[in-house]
Amino acid sequence: MLTRNLPPSTRARLRDVVRAIAEAEVADELHRDELGAVPMLVETAEVLERRLLGMPGHFAAGMVVLTLVFDRSTTVTDGGAFRALPLAARRRALGRLRGKPLGPLANFTTFYDKMAPFIFWSQLEEHGLLGAVLGPGCDHGGGA
Amino acid sequence: MKVAACDILVVGSGPGGAMTACVAAEAGRDVLVLEEGSHHAVDSAPSFSLAEMDQKYRNAGLNVTFGGTSITYLEGRCVGGGSEINAALYHRPLEKTLRAWQARTGIRGFEPEALWRHFEAVEADCNVNLVPGGNGPACDLLRRGAGANGWSTREIARFWKYDGEQPAQAMLTGRQSMSVTLVPRAVRAGARLWPDTRVVELTRKGARVTGAVAIRTIAGESERIEVRAKEVVVAAGAVQTPRILRRSGFVHNVGDTLRLHPMIRVTARFREPFNDLGYGVPTEQVDQFKPELTLGCSYSSIPHLALWMGAGLGDKQARLRDWRRTGIFYVAAVGTGVGRIRDLPVVHEPFIRLPLTGDDLGRLGEGLTRLGQLLFAAGAEEVSSPVDGGAAFRDAASLESAARQLPQGRMPVSTIHLFSSVPMGEDPTSTGTDSFGKVWGTENLRVNDASLFPESPAVNPQGTVLAVARRNVVEWIHGGA
Numbered sequence: 001m002l003t004r005n006l007p008p009s010t011r012a013r014l015r016d017v018v019r020a021i022a023e024a025e026v027a028d029e030l031h032r033d034e035l036g037a038v039p040m041l042v043e044t045a046e047v048l049e050r051r052l053l054g055m056p057g058h059f060a061a062g063m064v065v066l067t068l069v070f071d072r073s074t075t076v077t078d079g080g081a082f083r084a085l086p087l088a089a090r091r092r093a094l095g096r097l098r099g100k101p102l103g104p105l106a107n108f109t110t111f112y113d114k115m116a117p118f119i120f121w122s123q124l125e126e127h128g129l130l131g132a133v134l135g136p137g138c139d140h141g142g143g144a
Numbered sequence: 145m146k147v148a149a150c151d152i153l154v155v156g157s158g159p160g161g162a163m164t165a166c167v168a169a170e171a172g173r174d175v176l177v178l179e180e181g182s183h184h185a186v187d188s189a190p191s192f193s194l195a196e197m198d199q200k201y202r203n204a205g206l207n208v209t210f211g212g213t214s215i216t217y218l219e220g221r222c223v224g225g226g227s228e229i230n231a232a233l234y235h236r237p238l239e240k241t242l243r244a245w246q247a248r249t250g251i252r253g254f255e256p257e258a259l260w261r262h263f264e265a266v267e268a269d270c271n272v273n274l275v276p277g278g279n280g281p282a283c284d285l286l287r288r289g290a291g292a293n294g295w296s297t298r299e300i301a302r303f304w305k306y307d308g309e310q311p312a313q314a315m316l317t318g319r320q321s322m323s324v325t326l327v328p329r330a331v332r333a334g335a336r337l338w339p340d341t342r343v344v345e346l347t348r349k350g351a352r353v354t355g356a357v358a359i360r361t362i363a364g365e366s367e368r369i370e371v372r373a374k375e376v377v378v379a380a381g382a383v384q385t386p387r388i389l390r391r392s393g394f395v396h397n398v399g400d401t402l403r404l405h406p407m408i409r410v411t412a413r414f415r416e417p418f419n420d421l422g423y424g425v426p427t428e429q430v431d432q433f434k435p436e437l438t439l440g441c442s443y444s445s446i447p448h449l450a451l452w453m454g455a456g457l458g459d460k461q462a463r464l465r466d467w468r469r470t471g472i473f474y475v476a477a478v479g480t481g482v483g484r485i486r487d488l489p490v491v492h493e494p495f496i497r498l499p500l501t502g503d504d505l506g507r508l509g510e511g512l513t514r515l516g517q518l519l520f521a522a523g524a525e526e527v528s529s530p531v532d533g534g535a536a537f538r539d540a541a542s543l544e545s546a547a548r549q550l551p552q553g554r555m556p557v558s559t560i561h562l563f564s565s566v567p568m569g570e571d572p573t574s575t576g577t578d579s580f581g582k583v584w585g586t587e588n589l590r591v592n593d594a595s596l597f598p599e600s601p602a603v604n605p606q607g608t609v610l611a612v613a614r615r616n617v618v619e620w621i622h623g624g625a
Contacts, residue, residue: 051206054204055206056203056208059208094455098455114451117453117455118194118447118448118451119447120450122193126193126195
């Protein structure tokens with residue numbers, strides 16, 4: 001609820017930052033040179049943003065603030081906003097955060113480190129692309 | 145505001161609510177069930193998929209506790225509640241657990257001999273079965289690793305109906321959740337089920353609860369409804385039940401004693417293939433260290449492997465090419481931390497503060513050590529760490545060294561087992577309800593879900609929720625007959 005009424009400019013910036021994080025998180029997972037571009041990146045970023053805003057309001061508000069602050073923080077360390085950095089610099093910036101013992105930062109990195117790959121590979125599965133990436137036999141019908 | 149009326153109002157359609165509605169409706173009572181989530185077919189989305197999380201999980205599965213280490217917890221938010229989204233594993237609790245509950249809180253009529261008949265009824269009503277013809281290669285591997293260490297394992301039954309000769313093929317559609325068992329039975333007996341209906345608060349007049357105010361949504365249109373009821377049963381789960389009660393002014397020993405089973409996971413790659421996705425949730429557990437610790441294997445689809453591999457492992461795509469040789473394994477502990485649940489003003493969401501204690505970390509570390517010993521003995525060539533994004537270990541001794549001091553706040557801890565937030569018993573100074581779930585100080589308000597457990601059941605709790613709920617509602621309706 002707290003995050004439903006973000007100003008349009010903030011919402012647009014958040015979308016750009018989340019997409020930049022998503023790309024940095026999954027870049028390792030499907031090399032660009034195989035298909036020219038990372039497939040399902042746009043879809044992954046959209047779902048990731050939806051998940052972020054769909055968390056309980058008090059938690060989502062904190063995560064949105066952290067995401068926007070993180071975007072600005074690389075101006076000091078890397079000379080520019082995170083969303084505008086080259087992919088390698090973005091990956092380094094995310095790597096610097098991992099293992100920080102501070103609770104909010106740990107939640108921040110855990111959320112993106114876990115959810116971005118999960119959503120990305122779920123998208124590949126949903127669109128029947130797992131076999132093309134990993135070889136035959138892994139596109140199954142789901143179930144548990 | 146529209147007004148509706150019923151004899152018994154049941155809030156929540158998960159295991160506790162479904163059992164309450166079913167027994168009451170079959171006894172001829174006029175029952176109305178309010179469920180906050182929507183009604184989806186049991187197979188409307190693949191289990192544990194993104195689509196299912198959107199449909200059936202509260203906040204798409206992203207709920208978090210606060211306190212040192214944040215714990216992600218899952219709740220169902222759909223007709224059938226948690227039974228629609230969990231692993232569907234069924235246990236009877238250990239007899240000594242039930243006796244310890246009774247000794248601690250003085251619950252009347254809680255002798256195991258009196259309870260087993262309710263477990264037997266649950267097993268029949270909800271199709272509790274073992275996998276016919278063996279439970280798959282991941283379970284073979286778990287047995288092999290445990291056997292090499294001299295530890296016992298046990299196949300756990302599931303709420304599942306296996307049709308046909310090939311168990312793996314039956315996995316796709318066999319879940320016996322509440323939406324295919326007790327909820328339709330309740331409806332056939334005359335109960336009304338209103339999905340997409342969120343209870344705002346209970347209404348009261350002195351010691352009597354008169355019903356509830358709810359918001360019902362039909363075809364995108366929401367309307368406020370007052371439901372008048374002679375009896376109200378809240379069975380919305382261990383988080384939502386105390387939140388609703390507290391919001392409605394019932395706060396005595398409500399939401400102050402939440403407990404859970406913290407769980408950590410690792411991924412392990414073996415020399416030989418074993419990951420057969422068709423078998424779904426592996427049903428073998430190491431029971432050598434129960435009740436404090438349970439070790440097992442999780443559903444290991446490729447997206448879930450990607451989720452738990454952690455960023456620290458490096459080239460994930462190359463590792464995922466080995467998905468047939470890789471699986472997710474878990475340590476679940478009986479948590480010692482006690483949490484508080486509060487209804488946040490304005491947003492009316494639960495705020496949970498629950499510390500992961502030093503004892504919890506020690507117990508999880510011990511479990512991680514044991515799990516490493518099991519996995520390497522079973523042929524693992526690499527096991528990931530849950531800490532700091534997952535470094536890889538290639539032998540049990542290295543993993544044990546890392547497991548000795550698990551750090552607060554630097555590893556993902558999750559749970560789907562939450563309970564004890566409104567404990568039952570005979571002492572009003574330490575419990576929230578009497579021995580059969582009636583909230584102290586009220587004449588007609590009851591709780592009937594995992595909130596009532598005095599402590600951890602030390603096993604997957606759904607079977608115990610159903611049996612205890614059945615015991616309670618039979619007592620209310622039939623006087624225990």
